[in-house]
Amino acid sequence: MVDFGAQYAQLIARRVREANVYSEIVPHTATVEQMLAKDPAAIILSGGPSSVYATGAPFVGPELFEAGVPVLGICYGFQAMAQALGGTVAQTGQREYGGTAVEITEPGTVLDGSPEQQTVWMSHGDAVHAAPEGFEVLATSAGSPVAAFEDRERRLYGVQWHPEVKHSPLGQKALENFLYRGAGITPDWNPGNVVAEQVERIRAQVGDARVICGLSGGVDSSVAAALVQRAVGDQLTCVFVDHGLLREGEAEQVEKDFVDATGVQLKVVDARERFVTALAGHTDPETKRKIIGREFIRVFEDAAREVVEDAGAHGETVKFLVQGTLYPDVVESGGGEGAANIKSHHNVGGLPDDLQFELVEPLRTLFKDEVRAVGLELGVPEGIVWRQPFPGPGLGIRIVGEVTAERLTTLRAADAIAREELTRAGLDREIWQCPVVLLADVRSVGVQGDGRTYGHPVVLRPVSSEDAMTADWTRLPYDVLATISTRITNEVPEVNRVVLDVTSKPPGTIEWE
Ligand SMILES: Nc1ncnc2c1ncn2[C@@H]1O[C@H](COP(=O)(O)OP(=O)(O)OP(=O)(O)O)[C@@H](O)[C@H]1O
Ligand SMILES: O=c1[nH]c(=O)c2[nH+]cn([C@@H]3O[C@H](COP(=O)(O)O)[C@@H](O)[C@H]3O)c2[nH]1
Numbered sequence: 001m002v003d004f005g006a007q008y009a010q011l012i013a014r015r016v017r018e019a020n021v022y023s024e025i026v027p028h029t030a031t032v033e034q035m036l037a038k039d040p041a042a043i044i045l046s047g048g049p050s051s052v053y054a055t056g057a058p059f060v061g062p063e064l065f066e067a068g069v070p071v072l073g074i075c076y077g078f079q080a081m082a083q084a085l086g087g088t089v090a091q092t093g094q095r096e097y098g099g100t101a102v103e104i105t106e107p108g109t110v111l112d113g114s115p116e117q118q119t120v121w122m123s124h125g126d127a128v129h130a131a132p133e134g135f136e137v138l139a140t141s142a143g144s145p146v147a148a149f150e151d152r153e154r155r156l157y158g159v160q161w162h163p164e165v166k167h168s169p170l171g172q173k174a175l176e177n178f179l180y181r182g183a184g185i186t187p188d189w190n191p192g193n194v195v196a197e198q199v200e201r202i203r204a205q206v207g208d209a210r211v212i213c214g215l216s217g218g219v220d221s222s223v224a225a226a227l228v229q230r231a232v233g234d235q236l237t238c239v240f241v242d243h244g245l246l247r248e249g250e251a252e253q254v255e256k257d258f259v260d261a262t263g264v265q266l267k268v269v270d271a272r273e274r275f276v277t278a279l280a281g282h283t284d285p286e287t288k289r290k291i292i293g294r295e296f297i298r299v300f301e302d303a304a305r306e307v308v309e310d311a312g313a314h315g316e317t318v319k320f321l322v323q324g325t326l327y328p329d330v331v332e333s334g335g336g337e338g339a340a341n342i343k344s345h346h347n348v349g350g351l352p353d354d355l356q357f358e359l360v361e362p363l364r365t366l367f368k369d370e371v372r373a374v375g376l377e378l379g380v381p382e383g384i385v386w387r388q389p390f391p392g393p394g395l396g397i398r399i400v401g402e403v404t405a406e407r408l409t410t411l412r413a414a415d416a417i418a419r420e421e422l423t424r425a426g427l428d429r430e431i432w433q434c435p436v437v438l439l440a441d442v443r444s445v446g447v448q449g450d451g452r453t454y455g456h457p458v459v460l461r462p463v464s465s466e467d468a469m470t471a472d473w474t475r476l477p478y479d480v481l482a483t484i485s486t487r488i489t490n491e492v493p494e495v496n497r498v499v500l501d502v503t504s505k506p507p508g509t510i511e512w513e
């Protein structure tokens with residue numbers, strides 16, 4: 001898989017794994033010679049943020065397509081293939097983001113089994129206008145005159161959309177068609193045992209040193225902690241940071257659910273003052289994220305010193321910090337090969353430059369649903385494995401504007417109501433998560449109790465997703481929405497309006513900041 005700076009690079013690699021075919025990712029800066037030296041059975045070219053016609057855009061030479069290796073181009077990779085072989089790529093003026101209707105005029109190899117009309121997930125502004133010579137056009141959409149093509153003889157294939165995302169319903173089938181039929185690969189690779197492999201790796205990395213783990217009670221850190229506990233037992237101390245940006249009841253829940261189930265040593269740090277003070281006066285989302293990332297580390301440093309003292313091991317230092325970092329955190333922070341920085345996740349792009357810890361991140365190449373499977377394998381309680389994600393920066397990135405103690409109280413109250421009603425309606429497993437966002441700098445006029453109010457809106461952002469890389473807004477029942485709206489406006493005095501976010505990802509992200 002050649003990575004052109006895609007948001008979805010690991011996702012493609014992972015879909016190939018799911019098809020029982022081994023895959024490796026190489027950056028687009030690798031030469032064709034280097035790529036071919038790996039003796040690939042097939043090559044996939046990923047999407048990416050550039051435009052093929054821009055100066056300095058990542059480029060593949062035509063020699064890649066002359067080597068006799070089957071190639072599938074996806075989005076940018078499709079456009080790069082078209083351009084390299086003499087087709088034309090330009091802006092249509094009609095951008096396509098999210099669910100897009102395509103018409104399959106000829107299924108060919110890759111689209112075999114696809115209905116004539118289908119909805120696929122797109123994310124592009126450029127389009128292939130003319131396929132290179134020798135290629136048959138397989139599909140079109142409103143914004144993509146050539147939405148898929150193939151040259152069966154040369155075994156070159158391409159699609160404008162993203163078959164790797166779950167929101168393209170026949171995407172996995174298209175990838176498998178390419179791998180099995182287009183490239184003739186036998187699906188005989190097995191993912192093996194992630195748990196055993198990671199336990200070995202962790203032992204090799206930390207030896208007999210003391211380790212701390214940032215534990216939020218969420219899925220990722222709980223699974224990471226369980227892996228490390230299995231690897232090095234009580235060399236591990238978990239640290240839960242109450243940064244004041246948590247939802248109601250969160251701190252208590254970590255102790256109840258995780259510590260009771262695993263017997264892990266836990267240190268709870270009350271850092272509420274510290275975070276609110278550090279965030280005072282800041283409104284830029286990236287600045288807020290970086291401040292939160294830095295403060296987390298400072299708290300972990302203090303906690304590490306205390307862990308050493310508590311153990312009476314004077315003079316020792318804790319060198320290792322375990323984090324439940326997943327691949328989406330890495331790529332959205334711009335950590336993929338040439339990938340754009342969408343937002344700095346506190347545990348990756350938000351880390352301070354003077355970080356002293358060596359990081360232990362056993363889940364760094366995995367996606368949430370894979371992590372859930374690892375968690376179940378490790379015997380992590382189901383209540384944790386199926387918990388909805390909650391971002392480390394917490395309510396701090398759900399207040400659009402400055403974070404203050406009062407605003408946090410307002411948002412926490414609105415959030416608790418939304419969560420309670422969604423749980424009551426039995427919708428917890430159906431939705432991925434439902435951020436409640438306070439638009440702290442927006443006010444609108446209301447009439448309550450015959451009086452005028454000038455309050456703030458909150459946004460409900462219910463989304464469905466498999467892995468957080470793409471998402472769709474969840475069609476919640478109107479009566480549930482009505483109950484949430486009525487309760488929030490009645491019970492939270494600062495809020496006089498509730499609005500619903502009906503944006504997919506892309507173009508929106510799940511969180512507002
Ligand atoms: N309040 C917290 N205290 C300590 N560590 C935290 C806290 N919040 C986040 N972290 C650290 O940051 C990492 C990333 O946070 P993130 O929210 O992505 O994962 P999670 O909370 O473990 O799982 P989930 O995505 O299900 O919420 C966590 O795995 C954990 O190591
Ligand atoms: O630990 C985290 N630290 C962060 O800085 C962070 N930002 C977003 N998220 C969570 O990641 C998923 C994708 O969110 P976005 O669509 O907003 O990027 C969603 O599940 C978000 O809740 C974070 N988690």
Ligand SMILES: NC(=O)CC[C@H](N)C(=O)O
Nearest residue numbers: 047048075076124125126
């Ligand atoms: N997702 C992609 O690969 C996008 C390709 C290119 N940047 C476009 O907008 O068309």
Ligand SMILES: [Mg+2]
Nearest residue numbers: 218390391392
């Ligand atoms: Mg979390």
